[in-house]
Amino acid sequence: MKLRFSFIYIVCLFLVACQSNTEVEEIPSDLAGKKSYLKNKQAQLKELEVDIKSLEADIIEMDPYMKKAPTLVTIDTIQKSSFERFATLQGNIISEDLVNASSEIGGRILDIFVREGQNVRRGQLIAKIDLEVIQKQIAEIDISLDLANTIYERQKRLWDQNIGSEIQYLQAKNNKERLEKNLESIQFQLSKQNVYSPSSGVVEREVRQAGELTSAGGPIIQILNTNKVKVVVDAPESYLGIVKRGDYVDIKIPAIEKEFRGKISLLGRMIDPANRTFKIEVGIYKPNLGAEMLVKDLELDDVLVVPVNLVQQEVSGDKFVYVVDDPYATELNSRKVYISTGENYEDNVIIEEGLKAGDLLIVKGARQISNKELISIQS
Numbered sequence: 001m002k003l004r005f006s007f008i009y010i011v012c013l014f015l016v017a018c019q020s021n022t023e024v025e026e027i028p029s030d031l032a033g034k035k036s037y038l039k040n041k042q043a044q045l046k047e048l049e050v051d052i053k054s055l056e057a058d059i060i061e062m063d064p065y066m067k068k069a070p071t072l073v074t075i076d077t078i079q080k081s082s083f084e085r086f087a088t089l090q091g092n093i094i095s096e097d098l099v100n101a102s103s104e105i106g107g108r109i110l111d112i113f114v115r116e117g118q119n120v121r122r123g124q125l126i127a128k129i130d131l132e133v134i135q136k137q138i139a140e141i142d143i144s145l146d147l148a149n150t151i152y153e154r155q156k157r158l159w160d161q162n163i164g165s166e167i168q169y170l171q172a173k174n175n176k177e178r179l180e181k182n183l184e185s186i187q188f189q190l191s192k193q194n195v196y197s198p199s200s201g202v203v204e205r206e207v208r209q210a211g212e213l214t215s216a217g218g219p220i221i222q223i224l225n226t227n228k229v230k231v232v233v234d235a236p237e238s239y240l241g242i243v244k245r246g247d248y249v250d251i252k253i254p255a256i257e258k259e260f261r262g263k264i265s266l267l268g269r270m271i272d273p274a275n276r277t278f279k280i281e282v283g284i285y286k287p288n289l290g291a292e293m294l295v296k297d298l299e300l301d302d303v304l305v306v307p308v309n310l311v312q313q314e315v316s317g318d319k320f321v322y323v324v325d326d327p328y329a330t331e332l333n334s335r336k337v338y339i340s341t342g343e344n345y346e347d348n349v350i351i352e353e354g355l356k357a358g359d360l361l362i363v364k365g366a367r368q369i370s371n372k373e374l375i376s377i378q379s
Contacts, residue, residue: 075363084299087295089292091290092232110210114126120197145176202224203222204221233293243267248262250294264280265281298343308344310363319339321362323360324360333374
């Protein structure tokens with residue numbers, strides 16, 4: 001008991017002395033002075049921590065009842081492994097094959113037989129054009145052709161009997177053949193009344209509605225071939241030596257929460273002078289959506305990698321982790337190891353200095369312990 005009171009008395013005297021010094025000391029007002037003052041205080045704090053640890057160890061050795069129960073921790077053996085880092089490039093999904101279904105002749109649309117989002121096959125009937133005017137023209141030509149045939153037959157019989165002039169016969173024949181050609185041409189136009197799908201795919205958009213007028217060649221619907229859709233991103237020129245055609249990349253589509261892998265099908269051959277980027281294309285999915293492409297920009301082998309949440313930092317900025325001091329000792333203790341870190345990605349960071357393969361890294365409980373603290377490993 002006397003030892004405990006002595007320890008408390010010593011600590012109290014130290015605190016009183018520190019308080020007295022603090023009241024006397026004047027904190028500098030300039031930046032350089034403040035930095036120097038802070039550095040001295042940090043050094044004093046480290047010395048104080050060493051003194052406290054030494055006093056605690058002496059007291060525990062002299063008074064077993066003061067011994068602190070070991071902190072329960074879990075460990076992980078550090079091994080060399082590979083490390084990968086990915087960069088996220090923003091892009092868009094665009095259509096490579098978007099075609100228009102249109103009529104070869106103008107007219108009013110009688111009906112459209114497909115709707116947006118519907119699958120269609122090549123050659124499928126998709127619309128019908130009102131060709132009433134052409135049908136009336138055919139009827140008029142039929143009447144004229146009947147008369148022309150009658151006149152021609154009579155002129156031919158007379159000409160065969162050497163009656164009448166050759167000019168009259170040739171005029172009747174020419175008039176009949178001209179009307180036949182006109183009828184053939186008009187009937188061909190009538191065959192274009194039905195509009196068929198030029199390719200297989202999905203109806204992306206209805207450009208015209210039933211009842212509206214359309215011109216020859218004017219689009220009625222747009223058909224998207226979903227087998228020819230791609231992700232296009234603008235990659236910084238620094239990635240020219242990193243990505244290659246045929247590489248597999250991860251694609252994320254946030255709007256529909258989809259992720260998949262795709263193969264790079266095309267790399268742009270020229271750099272855009274405006275933003276110093278080049279095109280990367282990956283053939284895939286549904287058009288008009290935003291997409292993210294994950295490009296591997298770093299891959300290292302045989303490096304020490306630890307979870308980034310286990311790396312702690314002092315006020316001075318020094319980074320450290322806790323490991324098992326001597327795994328073969330009767331009583332296990334923690335050891336504070338100062339480290340130097342390298343590249344990091346997501347939950348992992350590379351350790352460049354301070355650790356070696358085989359060290360036992362303290363995982364669970366690392367935030368609740370200090371240097372040279374008694375620990376117990378949870379199996």
